Amino acid sequence: MRIRLTVAYDGTNYHGWQKQTNAITVEEVLTMALRELLGEEVELAGASRTDAGVHALGNVAVFDTATSIPPGKIAVAVNRRLPEDIRVMRSEQVSSSFHPRYAESRKTYEYTITNAEIQPPTKRLYSYFVYIPLDMGRMRRAAQYLVGEHDFGGFCSAGSQVMSTIRTIYDIKVWEDGEDIRIRITGNGFLYNMVRIIAGTLIEAGMGRREPETVWQAVEQADRSLAGPTAPANGLTLIGIQYVNEEK
Amino acid sequence: MRIRLTVAYDGTNYHGWQKQTNAITVEEVLTMALRELLGEEVELAGASRTDAGVHALGNVAVFDTATSIPPGKIAVAVNRRLPEDIRVMRSEQVSSSFHPRYAESRKTYEYTITNAEIQPPTKRLYSYFVYIPLDMGRMRRAAQYLVGEHDFGGFCSAGSQVMSTIRTIYDIKVWEDGEDIRIRITGNGFLYNMVRIIAGTLIEAGMGRREPETVWQAVEQADRSLAGPTAPANGLTLIGIQYVNEEK
Numbered sequence: 001m002r003i004r005l006t007v008a009y010d011g012t013n014y015h016g017w018q019k020q021t022n023a024i025t026v027e028e029v030l031t032m033a034l035r036e037l038l039g040e041e042v043e044l045a046g047a048s049r050t051d052a053g054v055h056a057l058g059n060v061a062v063f064d065t066a067t068s069i070p071p072g073k074i075a076v077a078v079n080r081r082l083p084e085d086i087r088v089m090r091s092e093q094v095s096s097s098f099h100p101r102y103a104e105s106r107k108t109y110e111y112t113i114t115n116a117e118i119q120p121p122t123k124r125l126y127s128y129f130v131y132i133p134l135d136m137g138r139m140r141r142a143a144q145y146l147v148g149e150h151d152f153g154g155f156c157s158a159g160s161q162v163m164s165t166i167r168t169i170y171d172i173k174v175w176e177d178g179e180d181i182r183i184r185i186t187g188n189g190f191l192y193n194m195v196r197i198i199a200g201t202l203i204e205a206g207m208g209r210r211e212p213e214t215v216w217q218a219v220e221q222a223d224r225s226l227a228g229p230t231a232p233a234n235g236l237t238l239i240g241i242q243y244v245n246e247e248k
Numbered sequence: 249m250r251i252r253l254t255v256a257y258d259g260t261n262y263h264g265w266q267k268q269t270n271a272i273t274v275e276e277v278l279t280m281a282l283r284e285l286l287g288e289e290v291e292l293a294g295a296s297r298t299d300a301g302v303h304a305l306g307n308v309a310v311f312d313t314a315t316s317i318p319p320g321k322i323a324v325a326v327n328r329r330l331p332e333d334i335r336v337m338r339s340e341q342v343s344s345s346f347h348p349r350y351a352e353s354r355k356t357y358e359y360t361i362t363n364a365e366i367q368p369p370t371k372r373l374y375s376y377f378v379y380i381p382l383d384m385g386r387m388r389r390a391a392q393y394l395v396g397e398h399d400f401g402g403f404c405s406a407g408s409q410v411m412s413t414i415r416t417i418y419d420i421k422v423w424e425d426g427e428d429i430r431i432r433i434t435g436n437g438f439l440y441n442m443v444r445i446i447a448g449t450l451i452e453a454g455m456g457r458r459e460p461e462t463v464w465q466a467v468e469q470a471d472r473s474l475a476g477p478t479a480p481a482n483g484l485t486l487i488g489i490q491y492v493n494e495e496k
Binding site: 008009010055057075076079084085086087088089118119120121122124125126237 | 256257258303305323324327332333334335336337366367368369370372373374485
């Protein structure tokens, strides 16, 4: 049977999700814990290959197993074999045709900025510190140019191999939460570094270093040099993935 | 002149505030950074000797200096010499008679509990994970017995040398913040482990392991064995200290 896991992690100490040589990744640690628990080979397929340092509340992965452990109990059982900075929040059986990367979905990411004179130390791992005051109105105006179906080739780092750079952003919210600013983006998929480049671009608008309208040029011309810098990984969290053809 | 620092830290990697042999403490790291910055001997006097693993947003410390750096600029200057998990949030000149431990003050602590089936990994350093559902009404009823001036000898770990175990708690608030429960306590001073023992006692009441009314017996009889266990350090944060005879 095919099992779907909802996986949360603190990305601080990992080189991202995807397995690689000579670096510890979430996928590798989780695969080893599942193999130990189930006593069989396990091949994980993940939904989102988050970068080094990026956090997740709800990444999704599937694997096939012949285990007799009830699907809903796998989460608690595997958590006993995982380090504290990785937790399986939920486990459930899904159709054997379900693939978390190819099934139609809405992904939601949140980027957190601490906008204060001095960064409180307990926030340093989970938000990007910006001491220049950010203008929320300018950030929101800049964000509106990104909503909709567009060619986001200008908001993508080199090194990704994708068939198309067209994606749909359904919603971007920018709001204040105490001294933090949160940017929450929901879309049907994201290119390599796309959320972090959007965050970097909105921060430039908020600082007054670019006019909000220039974001439209970066979209229209699909030119990476017209968008802002890639904001640091620690501010980014994958909130969750909703699969479109499922009741949730 | 005497300088007062407002100090924030992530206590995860420190053996508490106070200097000790063979262990890294916040006081020691801050003292060394100030000595480097000022080029003179520095003796810090701190307000609150937080335990290993306890966090602070606003601990207070003073030192005397002959520096020509303007008092308000010391914070930013010393932060450049501090690790990211310690930050001086504010620096200011105070009267040379001011002592942060002996001046009359109101201290506020917050204890955070994540009450969920599985703990999200990004919270593990800053909240205590309790998977048994907690009843907020019972926790609030238990808390009310602690407000006021009482002998808190029953809410104090062995090993402290104090003249009196009488303290005043001005206020205890217990509220839900998403899947977290926060306990915020303001008092004129706290005994060794007192806030963590209060948290442990309120958690027992919330779990249904004790009746809220039994808290009054623990207070009245000043008997440590009638109070609950000491809750773990990572859930505790010193929010701030307000000095009574000052305009803030």
